Each structure stands twice: as structure tokens, then as C-alpha cells.
Amino acid sequence: PDQCLSxxxxxxxxxxxxxxxVVGFDLELGQAVEVIYPPHSKLTDKEKTNICYLSFPxxxxxxxxDTQFCFxxxxxxxxxxxxxxxxxQLDRDLPVYLKKDSAxxxxxxxxxxxxxxxxxxxxxxxxxxLISKLPYVHLFRTMLKQIxxxxxxxxxxxxEAVCSDIDHWPPPVPGKVLQLPIMGLIMKLRIPTYRDKPGxxxxxxxxxxxxxQISMALPTVxxxxxxxxxxxxxxxxxxxxxxxxxxxxxxxxxPSPAESSETVLALVSCISPLKYCSDFRPYFTIHDSEFxxxxxxxxxxxxxxxxxxxxxxxxxxxxxxxxxRIGDIKLPGEVPKQVKVKKLKNLKTLDSKxxxxxxxxxxxxxxxxxxxxLQKGVQQKRPTEAQSVILRRxxxxxxxxxxxxLERYVASLMPLQKCISPWKSxxxxxxxxxxxxxxxxxxxxxxxTSGLKGDWIGLYRHFLKSPNFDGWFRSRQKExxxxxxxLHLEALCNENLVFWSQKHTEVETVDLVxxxxxKLLQADREHLPVKxxxxxxxxxxxxxxxxxxxxxxxxxxxxxxx
Numbered sequence: 001p002d003q004c005l006s007x008x009x010x011x012x013x014x015x016x017x018x019x020x021x022v023v024g025f026d027l028e029l030g031q032a033v034e035v036i037y038p039p040h041s042k043l044t045d046k047e048k049t050n051i052c053y054l055s056f057p058x059x060x061x062x063x064x065x066d067t068q069f070c071f072x073x074x075x076x077x078x079x080x081x082x083x084x085x086x087x088x089q090l091d092r093d094l095p096v097y098l099k100k101d102s103a104x105x106x107x108x109x110x111x112x113x114x115x116x117x118x119x120x121x122x123x124x125x126x127x128x129x130l131i132s133k134l135p136y137v138h139l140f141r142t143m144l145k146q147i148x149x150x151x152x153x154x155x156x157x158x159x160e161a162v163c164s165d166i167d168h169w170p171p172p173v174p175g176k177v178l179q180l181p182i183m184g185l186i187m188k189l190r191i192p193t194y195r196d197k198p199g200x201x202x203x204x205x206x207x208x209x210x211x212x213q214i215s216m217a218l219p220t221v222x223x224x225x226x227x228x229x230x231x232x233x234x235x236x237x238x239x240x241x242x243x244x245x246x247x248x249x250x251x252x253x254x255p256s257p258a259e260s261s262e263t264v265l266a267l268v269s270c271i272s273p274l275k276y277c278s279d280f281r282p283y284f285t286i287h288d289s290e291f292x293x294x295x296x297x298x299x300x301x302x303x304x305x306x307x308x309x310x311x312x313x314x315x316x317x318x319x320x321x322x323x324x325r326i327g328d329i330k331l332p333g334e335v336p337k338q339v340k341v342k343k344l345k346n347l348k349t350l351d352s353k354x355x356x357x358x359x360x361x362x363x364x365x366x367x368x369x370x371x372x373x374l375q376k377g378v379q380q381k382r383p384t385e386a387q388s389v390i391l392r393r394x395x396x397x398x399x400x401x402x403x404x405x406l407e408r409y410v411a412s413l414m415p416l417q418k419c420i421s422p423w424k425s426x427x428x429x430x431x432x433x434x435x436x437x438x439x440x441x442x443x444x445x446x447x448x449t450s451g452l453k454g455d456w457i458g459l460y461r462h463f464l465k466s467p468n469f470d471g472w473f474r475s476r477q478k479e480x481x482x483x484x485x486x487l488h489l490e491a492l493c494n495e496n497l498v499f500w501s502q503k504h505t506e507v508e509t510v511d512l513v514x515x516x517x518x519k520l521l522q523a524d525r526e527h528l529p530v531k532x533x534x535x536x537x538x539x540x541x542x543x544x545x546x547x548x549x550x551x552x553x554x555x556x557x558x559x560x561x562x
Contacts, residue, residue, distance in 0.1 A: 009167065012168060012169055012171070013038065013163060013166050013167040013169075015171045015172055017130055017132045017166060018132055018133065019037060019041030019131050020128070020131070020159065021035065021036055021127075022034045022126065022127070022129070024126045025125040027121065030052075031052040031053060031056050035159070037160065046289055047075065050073045051107060051129060051131070053285050054283060055107065055109050055111065055129050056111060056125070057069075057111060058257075065112070065113065066111070066149070067110075067111045067256065067257065068108075068109065068110050068141055068144060068258060069109050069111075069257035069262075069282070069283055070106060070109060070137055070141075070265070070283070071107045072105070072107070072281055073107065073288070073289075074103060074289070090171065090173055090174060093175065093195075095193070095196070095198075096273065097272050097274070097276070098135060098222060100134065101133075104133070105131050105132065106132050106133070106134070106135060106140075107129050107131055108129065108132070108144060109127050109144075109257075110145070111125075111126070112148070112152055113125045126152065128144065128148045128151055130143070130144065136221040136222050138220050138221055138224070139218060142187065146183065146185055147183060150183070165183060166182070174193040175196075176191075178190065179215075185216060188215055188217045189218040189221050191221055192222075198400070223388075224266050225385075225388055226391045226392055226395075227384050229266035230266060232354050233326070233355070236341065237370070237395075238362065238367055238370075239360065240270065242360075242362055242364065243322055243358075243360065244271050245271050245274070245459075245466075245468060246466050247276075247277070247278045248322055249301035249302060249303060249321060249322065250322050251305075251306050251308060251320050251323045251324065252305070252307045253308055253314065253323060253324070253325045254308070255326075257283040260282065260309055261282030261283045263324070264280055264306070268280050268305065271395070271399050271468070272396065272399065273400075274399055274403060275472070277467045277470065277471030278302075278304055278467045280305040281304070281305070282307045283307050286312055286313075294306065295317060297319055301320045303466070322356070322358040322360060323358065324355075324357075325354050325356075325357065326354055341357075342357045363456070363459035363462070364453075364459065365453045367452055370391075374387055374390065398450065398452075400449065402450075402463075404446070405440060405441055407476075409432075409440050410432070410476050413430040414429065414480055414484075415427040415429070420488055421491065422488070422494075426485055426487070427484065434461075434464055438460070438461075441457060441460070483529060485522065486523075486529045486530045489523060492538065493534050493538050497545055498548060501548060506550075509545060512545065516542050517542065520535060520542075
């Protein structure tokens with residue numbers, strides 16, 4: 001990747017960000033994009049409109065001072081992929097829940113609103129926004145905290161210097177400790193890889209710099225403060241985990257975009273290491289281009305998690321089945337009181353009491369242990385980071401207990417290695433059969449790893465109809481099909497292909513050469529899990545077969561190259 005990145009200016013920048021925008025308030029136009037940097041960055045009019053509205057809190061939020069939040073919006077279709085296609089190579093090494101979704105951008109916002117008598121409106125209102133395909137919330141939040149306050153003082157030239165710094169960053173390679181200089185500070189971080197054991201975060205040590213630069217180690221690039229986010233709905237965490245797992249339509253109603261975006265991101269991350277496969281919007285407004293699509297009453301609410309702050313949504317979304325109402329997120333000085341799930345009909349306005357409004361009946365019995373453990377932490381004034389670690393481990397163990405039986409069953413659909421013949425196409429995976437899977441649960445179900453009682457069978461039946469199952473199963477299918485292709489290549493390599501070609505006609509031999517060349521191309525194009533030695537061996541076989549053919553055929557086959 002380093003070589004690719006030395007090709008053109010801004011390639012290194014593009015590996016991390018699409019662009020940086022400044023959104024201001026114009027008395028005539030309302031919110032408007034004032035600056036896009038670098039200037040050649042392309043955004044469609046629809047994308048600019050979305051960025052404008054999503055970069056400012058709703059007027060009712062009353063966010064005075066500085067506010068940080070994030071949003072996510074659809075990219076306009078038909079955009080050509082830039083030179084950074086080599087980034088797909090980096091994407092392959094990421095855990096599934098951190099892989100880029102090329103249909104969406106994230107916007108990371110630092111909004112400032114302060115009184116200013118010299119302005120007609122009486123207020124200075126501006127947002128500095130980083131637009132990126134990467135879901136590295138904590139990294140970009142930390143970075144904005146460092147650069148935005150200074151930008152509001154110094155303006156354009158400072159922004160150019162920031163972008164120039166980013167254009168000198170190494171590429172976002174998973175698994176390496178990266179040092180990212182930004183305006184005199186060095187951020188040290190490590191992007192996770194799919195090989196990391198779930199739930200473990202290798203610590204990035206803070207080293208003392210010999211020179212004058214201050215270094216800062218980031219404990220994570222993507223995680224939010226889980227305990228803080230779930231505090232207002234403390235007693236319902238297990239039910240919320242079920243709702244997210246099943247891809248149910250969920251609305252988070254919060255007083256400001258900071259709370260709504262953090263809570264939506266916390267919800268999406270609670271089923272990790274599973275990927276949440278539906279759409280989610282950490283901050284959603286009535287001006288959003290998908291507003292009509294998501295609020296229509298002519299069909300059932302879609303599988304999506306929305307974070308909203310506008311009181312208007314209390315009316316437009318009151319037909320949604322599950323609504324989480326959050327007050328100001330404060331860490332509790334005392335233990336929160338036990339809160340019952342509230343009836344949806346009681347939710348009329350945004351000033352309804354905080355809580356979860358739903359008629360959903362959880363499949364699993366409540367785990368009282370985790371509630372006690374976290375309550376004890378509150379009483380003992382345990383740091384919120386430690387509480388978050390406990391909560392994250394709890395969600396991880398719950399998700400793994402749920403997914404292991406599925407993993408085990410799907411692995412059994414793989415044909416046996418002895419069924420792979422070099423002279424036939426690779427065998428197909430067996431079909432997923434719901435009844436067969438359900439039968440395996442009796443002996444090898446979640447009870448092997450989880451003490452939780454309840455209707456696990458019902459939960460699985462519901463999950464198998466959800467977008468999260470569909471996404472998970474497709475990715476497993478792809479992995480296993482590639483594994484079969486790789487095993488087929490190895491079987492071919494272990495054959496004496498030259499001996500075979502001597503016993504067959506020239507036409508059959510040429511056909512074999514072309515098929516083998518295609519196999520090599522496929523291995524490269526689809527990044528099949530094949531050892532480099534196997535590919536070299538196959539190339540040698542091809543060369544040996546060609547050299548045994550008459551000269552005129554040799555010329556033709558060597559010219560077709562790969």
C-alpha cells in the first residue's frame with residue numbers, strides 16, 4: 001500500500017477522509033456549505049444538502065457552546081471509485097463490523113454556537129465536518145477536539161495545514177500501530193483485524209517522544225462509551241440486544257444529536273462481533289432525503305435504527321413498534337430506579353418520561369446478574385470505562401453463545417475434502433435447512449455456553465428471517481465457497497498435469513491451459529485463501545504443459561499471457 005500511496009497528492013488523504021466541510025448559517029440561505037477541502041473533492045447537490053442539514057443540531061436542541069456528534073447518509077449512486085481501490089485490500093483484514101459500506105458516508109461534526117452581538121442573528125454558528133467512509137468514531141472525534149477550536153480562531157490557512165498533515169499519514173492498515181501527526185500532536189492507534197480475539201484490544205503504549213511533539217495513545221478507534229449510553233435504559237439492555245439482533249425498527253428520541261448519535265452507535269455495536277446489516281442513522285432530521293421513505297405509514301416501518309431530536313418525530317413515528325426515549329445522558333451518582341417498559345400509547349410528545357416504549361416480549365429471561373454487577377459499580381464509584389468493559393464483555397458473551405450453534409451447523413454444510421476432484425468443478429455447499437439446524441440445538445445449543453433460560457428456539461426462528469442473518473450467512477457462504485475453490489486449486493497442483501496432457505489431444509490440452517490460467521486470474525481477483533507456493537506451482541505446471549506443445553501453439557498460448 002505504501003507504494004500505491006506515493007502515486008499522487010491527496011491519495012493518502014483519501015485513504016482516511018473523502019473531504020472536510022465547513023457549514024455555516026446564512027441569513028438568506030439558511031445552512032450552507034462554505035468550504036470544501038481539498039477543493040477538487042466531489043459532492044453531489046443532494047449530498048451537500050444532506051450535509052448542510054445534518055451538520056447543525058435542531059433549533060429545539062438549544063446546544064450552546066461546543067457540541068460533537070456524528071451522522072451517516074447515503075452516497076449518490078454512479079460515483080466512480082477513485083484510485084484508492086487498493087484500500088479494498090486493507091478492508092479484507094478488518095473485522096466484519098468495521099468493513100466499509102461503500103453506499104454510505106459518515107459525517108463527524110464539531111458544532112460551535114456562541115453569542116456574538118456583531119452578527120445580525122446575535123449568534124456565531126458553524127460546524128467543522130469530516131466526511132469519511134470509515135466508521136472510526138473515536139479517532140475522528142478525538143481529532144476534531146484537537147483541531148476544531150483552533151480552526152474557529154484561525155480559519156482557512158489552518159484547515160489547509162491540517163489537510164496537508166493528513167496527506168502525510170500512513171495508510172489505515174489493520175493490525176499495525178500507526179502514528180498520525182496532526183498539528184504538532186501525534187496520535188498513536190491500532191486498527192483491529194479480523195484475527196484479533198473478539199473482546200480484546202491490544203494496548204497501544206504511549207511512548208515519550210524525543211522531540212517536542214506530544215503523543216497521545218488512543219485506546220480504540222471505533223468504540224463509544226457503552227455504559228454511559230445505556231445508562232438511561234439500564235434495566236432493558238438485554239431486551240435492546242434482542243431488538244438489535246433481530247433487526248427490529250428502533251427510534252432513539254434524545255434531547256441533542258450528541259446523545260442520539262452515541263446511543264445509536266452503542267446499539268449497533270452491542271451485537272458485535274456480528275455485523276448489524278440494516279441501515280442506521282445516528283442523527284436523522286426531517287430534511288433528510290430518506291425522510292418520506294422512513295416515516296411513511298403506508299407500509300410497515302423498515303428495519304432501521306434512527307436517532308432523532310426534533311419533537312415533530314414524536315408524532316410522525318408514533319406508529320413505530322419500539323421507541324427509546326432518552327433524557328440528558330448523565331452518569332448516575334446513585335443507582336437508577338427499576339423502570340418498567342412503557343406502553344406505546346403513553347408516548348405522545350418528546351417530553352414524555354425517559355424509558356423504552358414497546359409491547360415487545362423478550363424471548364430470553366432477564367439476566368439479573370449483569371444488572372447487579374453494574375449497580376454495584378455505580379455504588380462503588382467504579383470508573384465508567386471499567387463499567388463499559390463489563391457491559392461490552394456481557395454483550396459479547398451473549399452474542400457468541402447465540403452465534404456458535406449457527407457457526408457449527410453452517411460448517412457442517414461444507415463438503416468433505418475427499419469429495420474434491422481436480423478433474424471436476426468444486427462441489428457445492430449443502431443447503432441451509434432450518435429444521436435440521438433446529439434439531440442440532442437440543443444437544444449443541446446455546447445452553448453449552450450460556451446459563452440464560454428462555455425461548456432460544458423462538459429467538460432463532462425470528463433471527464433466521466432478519467437482515468442480520470441474511471448478511472451473516474451470505475458472508476459465511478462466500479468464505480466457504482472461496483475455501484472450496486482454494487482446495488480445488490491445491491488438488492490440481494498435486495496432479496501430474498504434463499503427464500495428463502501427453503495422453504490427451506492438443507485441443508483438450510489447450511482447453512486445460514486456458515482453464516488453469518483462468519483459475520490463476522480468479523485466485524488473484526477474488527483473493528482466494530491460497531498459499532503463494534501453490535500459485536507458483538500451478539504457473540510452473542502451465543509453463544511445462546505449453547513447452548511440451550508444438551511451436552505454433554506455444555507462441556499463441558504464450559502471447560495470450562494471463
